[in-house]
Amino acid sequence: MVLKVAARAKVPPFIVMDVMSQAAAREAAGERVLHLEVGQPGTGLPRGAAERLAALIETERLGYTVALGIPELRARISRHYREAHGADVPPERILVTTGSSAAFQLAFLGAFAAGDRVGLAAPGYPAYRHILKALGVEPVIFPVGADSRYQPTVPVLEAAGERLDGLIVASPSNPTGTVVPPDEMRALAAHCEREGIRLISDEIYHGIVYGEPAVSAAGLTETAIVINSFSKYYSMTGWRLGWLVAPPDMIRPLECLAQNMFISAPTLSQYAGLFAMDCEDELQANVARYAANRALLLEHLPAAGFDRLAPADGAFYLYADVSRQTNDSQDFCRRMLMETGVATTPGLDFDAEQGCRFVRFSFAGATEDMAEAAKRLKAWSAASGS
Numbered sequence: 001m002v003l004k005v006a007a008r009a010k011v012p013p014f015i016v017m018d019v020m021s022q023a024a025a026r027e028a029a030g031e032r033v034l035h036l037e038v039g040q041p042g043t044g045l046p047r048g049a050a051e052r053l054a055a056l057i058e059t060e061r062l063g064y065t066v067a068l069g070i071p072e073l074r075a076r077i078s079r080h081y082r083e084a085h086g087a088d089v090p091p092e093r094i095l096v097t098t099g100s101s102a103a104f105q106l107a108f109l110g111a112f113a114a115g116d117r118v119g120l121a122a123p124g125y126p127a128y129r130h131i132l133k134a135l136g137v138e139p140v141i142f143p144v145g146a147d148s149r150y151q152p153t154v155p156v157l158e159a160a161g162e163r164l165d166g167l168i169v170a171s172p173s174n175p176t177g178t179v180v181p182p183d184e185m186r187a188l189a190a191h192c193e194r195e196g197i198r199l200i201s202d203e204i205y206h207g208i209v210y211g212e213p214a215v216s217a218a219g220l221t222e223t224a225i226v227i228n229s230f231s232k233y234y235s236m237t238g239w240r241l242g243w244l245v246a247p248p249d250m251i252r253p254l255e256c257l258a259q260n261m262f263i264s265a266p267t268l269s270q271y272a273g274l275f276a277m278d279c280e281d282e283l284q285a286n287v288a289r290y291a292a293n294r295a296l297l298l299e300h301l302p303a304a305g306f307d308r309l310a311p312a313d314g315a316f317y318l319y320a321d322v323s324r325q326t327n328d329s330q331d332f333c334r335r336m337l338m339e340t341g342v343a344t345t346p347g348l349d350f351d352a353e354q355g356c357r358f359v360r361f362s363f364a365g366a367t368e369d370m371a372e373a374a375k376r377l378k379a380w381s382a383a384s385g386s
C-alpha cells in the first residue's frame with residue numbers, strides 16, 4: 001500500500017544543491033572547479049577556538065545542555081550586543097539554537113499561526129518561504145529592486161497595502177549583500193510596532209560588512225525576534241550553531257518548543273562558539289579576505305560582461321543582472337560550469353519571478369580562486385560573446 005506524503009512536506013529544493021552536485025561530478029572527472037556557488041567561508045573554526053576545544057574534550061562529558069543554551073554563551077552573546085551595538089539584551093532573552101535554521105523554525109512556530117501572512121523580499125533566502133509554507137503560514141512576497149537597495153522599505157510596504165502578521169528582513173541580505181541603512185531599519189521597526197507586525201530580523205551576515213556596521217533590530221525594539229548564527233562571521237557552518245533574541249513574553253514558549261524539538265543545541269558547538277567569540281583577530285582577517293575578494297571581482301567581473309551588480313555592502317555575494325546574456329539563469333549557470341569550471345548559483349533560488357535573469361557569485365572562498373574565476377570568465381565572455 002502506498003501511504004501518503006504530507007502536502008506540507010512538498011517544499012521546493014535548493015537549486016544551489018543541484019549546482020553543487022554537478023560541480024562534484026566534474027571534480028570527480030578530474031577538473032578543477034572554482035566554487036563561487038556555496039555561501040560558506042573557505043575557512044574553518046578559528047584556530048584559537050580549536051585549541052581550547054581540544055583541551056575541553058579531555059575533561060568535559062558533553063552531555064545535553066539546558067534548552068536555552070549554556071549560561072556562559074548566553075552571557076557572552078549579551079556582552080556582544082553591548083559592545084557591538086550599545087544594546088542592552090539580557091542573557092534571559094537569548095536562546096541558543098541549532099544554526100539559524102532551527103531559530104527560524106522556533107521563531108515562526110512561536111510567532112505565527114497557520115493562515116497568518118508574513119512579508120518578505122524577493123530576491124531573498126529561499127528557506128524562509130519554504131519553512132513558512134511547511135508550517136501553513138502564507139509568504140507575502142514583495143518584489144524589490146535596485147531602487148530600494150533590494151530591501152523592503154516602509155514606502156514599499158505601504159504601497160503594497162498588504163495586511164501582514166509578520167515581516168522578515170535580512171541585512172546584509174542573501175543574495176544581494178545589501179544592508180538596510182540605520183534610518184530605514186528604525187523606520188521599519190517603528191512601522192512594525194505601530195501596525196502590530198512581528199518583525200523577524202535575520203542578522204546572520206552581521207560582522208561581514210564593507211562600510212558602516214549593520215544596525216541590529218535588537219537595539220531598536222523589544223517586540224522583534226532577532227536571529228543570528230555562528231555560520232558566517234564565525235566561520236562555523238558545520239557546527240550548526242546560532243541564536244535568537246526573543247521578546248520577554250516569548251522566551252518561555254520558545255524554550256518549551258526547543259525542549260521538545262531539539263532538547264539542546266550541540267554541546268561541543270556551544271563551547272566552540274563561546275571560544276570563537278574571543279578570536280576577533282582571526283575573524284577580522286577572514287573579513288579582510290572577503291573584502292579583497294570583493295574588490296577583485298568588482299574590478300574584473302564587468303570585463304566579463306557582469307557589470308550590473310547589486311551594491312554589495314556586506315555578506316560575501318555579488319548579485320548580477322544577466323538579462324543581457326540570458327533569460328534562463330539555470331541554463332546559463334549550467335553552461336558556465338560546463339564550459340569554464342566556475343560554479344555559481346542561478347537567481348531562481350532566491351526569486352521565482354525575476355531570478356531567471358540573475359546569477360549569484362559567492363566570494364567566500366580563497367582569493368586565488370576568485371582571480372582564476374575572473375580570468376576564466378573573461379576568456380569565456382570574449383569567446384562566446386556571453
Ligand SMILES: Cc1ncc(COP(=O)(O)O)c(C=O)c1O
Pocket residue numbers: 039098099100101102125170173174202204228229230231237240241242
Ligand atoms: C540569509 C541566511 N539566513 C540563514 C541561513 C542559514 O544558516 P545556518 O542555519 O547555517 O545558521 C543562511 C545560509 O546560507 C542565509 O544565507
